[in-house]
Amino acid sequence: MPDVFDCIERKVRKIFGEAPVCVHVGDVKECEIKRHPTYPKFRSEAISSGVRSAPSSRLWESMIAMGRLSDLDGDNTWRLVILDCIVPCFRSISSKISRDFRAEREEIRSAMVATALEVWADTAMGVPPRHVRDRMVKAAFDAAFRFADATSSEWSMDDIEMFARPETSAQGSTLRASSIIDVDSIRDADVAEQIRGERLGALYQRLGHFDAVRSFHDQLRSGSRSGSVSQAVRSFGLLRSRISNPNLYYYASDLYPSFIGLREAAGVMGIAExxxxxxxxxxxxxxxxxxxGRSYKVSVKALMHFKDIPDAIVHVDDIESGALHAGGGVR
Structure with a gap:
């Protein structure tokens, strides 16, 4: 069977290549901190700081946070990064246990990774990020000894892709509005899509934000900017993407910054900073x-999910129609 440690390492290196890695907000272009090493250098520092003292490492705190944020988006990239920066300390012990207990080394390693991922899921809430890495390592060591002692193949695994657990998407949510129409009950997907966009456009108009939205639309139409929805357009087969520019679709969250400060986020949540x-x-x-650095950044998508605000896919025409109607028919 394939060595899961090697599978993880190859997967992560393929993702990042030689590009700089941002552990602060996940995007080098959006990050205010300009120190971004390539992945090999980043990995080396993460391994070293994890061995020295993960609980006091800001780097590991950031890595855990990025892993949690990626999970919310259904992306396992940073989860794999965390594993890739942990498994070097598993290599020698797994080989020793394999020799001492005459157990399959690859199966021991698979057991360690599976257990580390279970701890990752179990510590999503109620465990400070600084303690997550050490809990994953300790549980993996315990699992290796238990597996070897029982000489069981219960934890065998053939491919790292088994660990890419499907995440529940927030796309099924509907925008709360005063309308008595329940968008989820509409069988015609195109009609539901149109109503959803018009409601959001009307909301922007009532809040006085539509001028900024119109500017965003102008950039989409001119091609000077694109939304983040192109892949989803192909996946969902949205009707107008087949007869017009797919970039005219976008996620509602594209209108906002990717991250905001903790003070602003706390205000939205109704708590003190x-x-x-x-x-x-x-x-x-x-x-x-x-x-x-010394501050925290809050993902707007995560905040929207917490506040039960749907990150709907909308079309510029529907948003503008809803705004036009809410504004009394005057552009």
């Missing part, structure tokens, strides 16, 4: 935050 800091330190903040 000091309370938000206490919750983060205790591992009880309701969703992950990114560490950027």
């Amino acid at each position: 000091s309370a938000a800091h206490r919750l983060i330190r205790a591992g009880q903040f309701p969703f992950p935050v990114a560490r950027a």
Whole structure:
């Protein structure tokens, strides 16, 4: 069977290549901190700091936060990065256990990774990020000894892709509005899509934000900017993507910055910034935050998910129609 440690390492190196890696907000272009090493250098530093003292490492705190944020998006990239930066300390012990117990080394390693991932899932809430790495390592060591002692193949695995667990998407949510029409009950997907966009456009108009939205639309139409929905357009087969520019679709979250400060996020949540800091330190903040130097950045998508605000896919025409109607028919 393939060595799961090698599979993880190859997968992550293929993802990042020689490009710089941002552990602060996940995107080098959006990050305010300009120190971004290539993945090999980043990995070397992460391994070293994890061995020295993960609980006091800001780097590991940031890595755990990025892993949690990626999970919310259904992306396992940073989960794999965390594993890739942990498994070097598993290699020698797994080989020793294999020799001492005459057990299959690859199966022991698979057991260690599977157990580490179980701990990752179990520590999503209520465990401070600084403790997650050490809990994963300890549990993996215990699992290796148990597996070898029982000489069981219960944990065997053939491919790293088994660990890419499907995530529940927030796309099924509907925008709350005063309308008595339940979009989920509409069988015609194109009609539901149109109503969803018009409702959102009307909301922007009532809040006085539509001028900024119109500017965003102009950039989409001119091609000077694109939304983040191109892959989803192909996956969902949205009707107008077949007869017009697919870039005229976008996620509602594209209108907002990717990250905001903790103070602004706390205000949206209705709590004090000091309370938000206490919750983060205790591992009880309701969703992950990114560490950027001495401050925290909050993912707008994660905040929307927490506030039950749907990140709907909308078309510029529907948004503008809804805004036009809410504004009394005047552009």
